[in-house]
Amino acid sequence: xxxxxxxxxxxxxxxxxxxxxxxxxxxxAAVTASLAKQDGWISILLATLGALLIAxxxxxxxxxxxxxxxxxxxxxxLGKWPGKVVAFLxxxxxxxxxxxxxxxxxxxxxxxxxxxxPISVFMLLIMAIAAYAVRNGLEVYSxxxxxxxxxxxxxxxxxxxxxxxxxxMKRLLPVFEHGAVPIIKGAVMPTAWMGEIVTMAVLIPYLNxxxxxYRIAITxxxxxxxxxxxxQLADVAIFGPVTAAWLxxxxxxxRVIHLANFLERLEPVVMVIWVAGVMIKIxxxxxxxxxxxxxxxxxxxxxxxxLPVGVIxxxxxxxxxxxxxxxFAFLGMFWGPYALTLFIVxxxxxxxxxxxxxxxxxxxx
Amino acid sequence: MTRFVKPLRVRLFGRRKKGSGQDNSPKDxxxxxxxxDQELQNLGLSPDLQANLLQVREILSECSxxxxxxxxxAQDERIKLALIYVDGLVDKTQVSDQILRSLMLDAPLxxxxxxxxxxxxxxLIKKKLLPMHDLKETxxxxxxxxxxxxxxxxxxxxxxACAIINYSRGWEGRKVEESQTELVVRGPRExxxxxxxxxxxxxxxxxxxxxxxxxxxxxxxxxxxDVAVVYIKGIVNDKIVAEVKERLNRIKxxxxxxxxxxxxxxxxxxxxxxxxxxxxxxxxxxxxxxxxxxVAILVDGTPYVLTAPLLFVESLQxxxxxxxRWPVSSATRLFRLFTxxxxxxxxxxxxxxxxxxxxxxxxxxxxxxxxxxxxxxxPVFVEAFAMEFTFEILREASIRLPxxxxxxxxxxxxxxxxEAAVRAGLVGAGTVIVVALTGIASFAYCYAASMSIRLLxxxxxxxxxxxxxxxxxxGVLFILVHLATLRSFGVPFLSPVAPLNTGGLKDxxxxxxxxxxxxxxxxxxxxxxxREAEGLKPAPPPAGRKR
Numbered sequence: 001x002x003x004x005x006x007x008x009x010x011x012x013x014x015x016x017x018x019x020x021x022x023x024x025x026x027x028x029a030a031v032t033a034s035l036a037k038q039d040g041w042i043s044i045l046l047a048t049l050g051a052l053l054i055a056x057x058x059x060x061x062x063x064x065x066x067x068x069x070x071x072x073x074x075x076x077x078l079g080k081w082p083g084k085v086v087a088f089l090x091x092x093x094x095x096x097x098x099x100x101x102x103x104x105x106x107x108x109x110x111x112x113x114x115x116x117x118p119i120s121v122f123m124l125l126i127m128a129i130a131a132y133a134v135r136n137g138l139e140v141y142s143x144x145x146x147x148x149x150x151x152x153x154x155x156x157x158x159x160x161x162x163x164x165x166x167x168x169m170k171r172l173l174p175v176f177e178h179g180a181v182p183i184i185k186g187a188v189m190p191t192a193w194m195g196e197i198v199t200m201a202v203l204i205p206y207l208n209x210x211x212x213x214y215r216i217a218i219t220x221x222x223x224x225x226x227x228x229x230x231x232q233l234a235d236v237a238i239f240g241p242v243t244a245a246w247l248x249x250x251x252x253x254x255r256v257i258h259l260a261n262f263l264e265r266l267e268p269v270v271m272v273i274w275v276a277g278v279m280i281k282i283x284x285x286x287x288x289x290x291x292x293x294x295x296x297x298x299x300x301x302x303x304x305x306x307l308p309v310g311v312i313x314x315x316x317x318x319x320x321x322x323x324x325x326x327x328f329a330f331l332g333m334f335w336g337p338y339a340l341t342l343f344i345v346x347x348x349x350x351x352x353x354x355x356x357x358x359x360x361x362x363x364x365x
Numbered sequence: 366m367t368r369f370v371k372p373l374r375v376r377l378f379g380r381r382k383k384g385s386g387q388d389n390s391p392k393d394x395x396x397x398x399x400x401x402d403q404e405l406q407n408l409g410l411s412p413d414l415q416a417n418l419l420q421v422r423e424i425l426s427e428c429s430x431x432x433x434x435x436x437x438x439a440q441d442e443r444i445k446l447a448l449i450y451v452d453g454l455v456d457k458t459q460v461s462d463q464i465l466r467s468l469m470l471d472a473p474l475x476x477x478x479x480x481x482x483x484x485x486x487x488x489l490i491k492k493k494l495l496p497m498h499d500l501k502e503t504x505x506x507x508x509x510x511x512x513x514x515x516x517x518x519x520x521x522x523x524x525x526a527c528a529i530i531n532y533s534r535g536w537e538g539r540k541v542e543e544s545q546t547e548l549v550v551r552g553p554r555e556x557x558x559x560x561x562x563x564x565x566x567x568x569x570x571x572x573x574x575x576x577x578x579x580x581x582x583x584x585x586x587x588x589x590x591d592v593a594v595v596y597i598k599g600i601v602n603d604k605i606v607a608e609v610k611e612r613l614n615r616i617k618x619x620x621x622x623x624x625x626x627x628x629x630x631x632x633x634x635x636x637x638x639x640x641x642x643x644x645x646x647x648x649x650x651x652x653x654x655x656x657x658x659x660v661a662i663l664v665d666g667t668p669y670v671l672t673a674p675l676l677f678v679e680s681l682q683x684x685x686x687x688x689x690r691w692p693v694s695s696a697t698r699l700f701r702l703f704t705x706x707x708x709x710x711x712x713x714x715x716x717x718x719x720x721x722x723x724x725x726x727x728x729x730x731x732x733x734x735x736x737x738x739x740x741x742x743x744p745v746f747v748e749a750f751a752m753e754f755t756f757e758i759l760r761e762a763s764i765r766l767p768x769x770x771x772x773x774x775x776x777x778x779x780x781x782x783x784e785a786a787v788r789a790g791l792v793g794a795g796t797v798i799v800v801a802l803t804g805i806a807s808f809a810y811c812y813a814a815s816m817s818i819r820l821l822x823x824x825x826x827x828x829x830x831x832x833x834x835x836x837x838x839x840g841v842l843f844i845l846v847h848l849a850t851l852r853s854f855g856v857p858f859l860s861p862v863a864p865l866n867t868g869g870l871k872d873x874x875x876x877x878x879x880x881x882x883x884x885x886x887x888x889x890x891x892x893x894x895x896r897e898a899e900g901l902k903p904a905p906p907p908a909g910r911k912r
Contacts, residue, residue: 008864010865011864011865109835113833113834113835114721114832114833114835117832121832122835125832125835125836125839126839129839129842129843129846132843132846132847133846133849136846136849136850140846140849140850141846141849142863142864143849143857143859143863143864144842144845144846144849144863146862146863146864146865147845147849147859147862147863148845264727265724265725267725268722268725268834271834271835271838272838275835275838275839275842276838276842279842
């Protein structure tokens with residue numbers, strides 16, 4: 001096996017949550033509010049439903065080949081060369097995903113905290129840590145995540161509670177002001193976010209109990225959906241429909257906290273959440289990309305590929321966008337449809353249908 | 366003429382006559398020969414006493430502490446005996462009373478009227494005349510030498526190719542005293558000493574169980590130090606014992622003077638700043654660790670005992686936690702966790718805030734800070750680094766300094782470096798406070814962990830100086846990832862937190878009451894997880910039942 005580690009169901013759930021949540025926590029409200037205004041929370045609910053379907057899709061596909069990852073079973077399903085192409089596209093997708101996440105990460109730190117520091121410094125440090133984690137394997141960063149994620153979730157809840165005095169539920173009204181279409185449009189981006197649960201198809205061979213994969217994927221999606229929902233509700237309840245004007249409403253929500261002349265200026269907490277969470281997120285996709293490349297090239301070990309893949313991600317993310325606005329325009333306009341149609345729904349569905357028709361892989365049990 | 370020449374010649378070339386005189390000693394006594402272990406093991410004893418003595422003298426030549434006592438058995442000149450021992454390693458009263466006296470004077474009492482022959486004498490000596498607690502017989506010269514050097518008295522009998530080893534050890538050693546480095550308010554006070562046997566007896570006294578196994582081996586090609594592997598069979602994970610023994614057997618080194626030698630040779634991550642084996646001088650701590658399923662390694666000559674596997678949470682634990690009532694212990698543990706964070710991060714967070722994140726301070730505090738720092742000529746990073754460095758100097762000095770000058774150093778340290786430096790405007794008062802707090806916090810938890818954290822404080826300080834809080838967070842993340850990679854004898858260093866084991870959490874940042882800690886740590890004491898009976902929680906008897 002390329003990756004020797006095995007993780008248990010608890011770790012897998014936490015990992016899948018950490019893979020979705022950290023980036024979403026800061027900016028999901030802005031993305032949905034720009035389309036669905038104050039009805040963003042309905043978009044999130046829709047997105048969670050969509051993500052549940054995607055989770056079901058990915059796990060059904062993965063469980064047909066419990067010994068193989070997303071980068072290996074397309075070959076079985078589609079034949080050698082078409083399969084290789086699909087696997088290659090997935091490797092590309094993981095690299096691209098990481099490029100965008102990394103860029104977003106750096107942009108946030110530059111925009112919100114240290115405008116005079118070059119973005120490459122932020123990205124280099126986090127990539128170094130992620131590379132160290134990925135080199136040490138799945139088990140290691142799962143353990144790190146086990147420490148970090150509960151702290152992140154608790155801090156998110158505490159931040160929202162502390163911001164409660166500034167909230168007003170009236171800002172969530174009226175419901176359905178502009179009808180259903182903006183809400184559905186607003187659901188696209190969060191679905192793409194939560195649809196990253198497709199990574200389950202990479203993770204299944206490394207689970208202690210592969211049978212629990214459905215439970216893992218669904219629990220993780222529900223937890224992620226729940227936290228997205230409360231963040232969305234809180235942010236809109238604080239800022240109203242203008243939430244769309246902020247780049248990082250999560251950060252601004254923390255800025256308004258002002259308690260007893262003592263608890264104020266809680267942005268550093270947001271920074272901690274962001275850095276730690278994104279480190280895990282980057283590690284997961286980085287690991288998937290490195291592991292996928294090794295499996296695609298049929299190597300014995302993925303560790304020699306950690307550095308090259310990391311360099312590619314780092315270089316691409318420096319070149320990818322000219323500015324923060326460029327990045328957000330790209331994510332808002334292009335990313336949702338691109339990721340959803342091709343990688344999150346399209347190809348898994350195609351693979352599953354072909355596998356079912358050709359009767360390949362084990363049954364669901 | 367010769368009157369002048371002779372002294373000159375002597376001065377120039379030395380006294381040739383005297384020099385050549387030394388060559389007149391028996392030709393087969395080769396003083397310069399170095400005997401290897403292998404050679405010694407292959408040498409046998411001969412029936413001739415004088416030949417044996419010559420051989421032993423040759424091997425132990427120029428060892429002025431070795432005593433060769435030749436005497437006659439029961440005043441009978443036909444039967445010659447010799448006793449070889451190292452002066453200072455044997456108990457002198459035992460040697461003179463129970464060996465020499467009984468062989469020379471008391472023998473006729475035992476065998477009244479009987480005629481002593483050579484053949485009978487040997488049996489008599491072994492069976493009736495040596496009232497010693499531990500006897501052994503050997504016909505191997507290597508073993509004779511080893512026994513002599515270990516502190517045994519070896520008796521050679523003329524006419525027999527056999528030696529009797531009397532274990533009459535008794536050397537000067539430290540008494541069992543109160544622990545100097547790991548203090549408790551409530552709990553046993555004794556600490557290990559330098560003698561292995563005393564240490565094992567301290568453990569045996571605490572755990573009177575046949576399953577407490579003490580396996581010994583010798584390490585160190587030159588020093589031949591006794592090393593004991595101690596564990597409780599039935600509780601310990603057998604794989605860990607096997608692994609410990611395998612790693613110990615791999616060691617080929619000239620000397621093992623302290624458990625530190627062994628620690629560095631058997632630990633899992635030799636490059637890590639964190640230690641993955643616990644060292645302690647408290648028998649109660651070792652006993653508790655053994656009872657949780659750990660393995661202890663004792664080395665002769667040091668009071669420090671290693672136990673493995675080590676978990677990170679153990680740096681939060683002290684023996685006292687288990688003796689005090691649990692609410693107090695839990696609160697203290699949480700507090701200790703806080704001190705770990707303070708001792709790692711306080712200076713760097715201070716530097717980051719003062720340098721980059723002014724907005725985080727309330728305005729009043731910011732103003733007073735700015736007023737303090739107005740006259741300070743250095744950037745806060747340099748200041749903090751210099752103060753940390755100074756504190757490390759003080760700390761190192763206070764360990765090494767002779768006791769008589771202690772007061773002088775503490776006055777200089779406290780007054781000149783603290784007070785005067787602030788008054789002279791060299792450092793801000795804030796920096797002094799933060800550095801002092803860090804220094805004190807670093808002594809509030811396990812000393813070994815505090816050494817590792819002390820090493821890591823400086824890189825994080827540099828990161829804080831360059832990148833502010835972001836640097837601090839990245840440093841901490843890096844440390845977390847590193848901690849997650851560590852394993853101690855197969856057990857993840859961060860367990861039971863990561864990987865999470867809810868039962869194990871009862872003994873981490875909080876200490877659950879004894880009646881609730883039903884099980885041993887999962888990954889360590891797996892062989893026999895049940896620690897106590899269920900339902901021990903004290904409660905008044907149910908109302909229906911009568912006493």
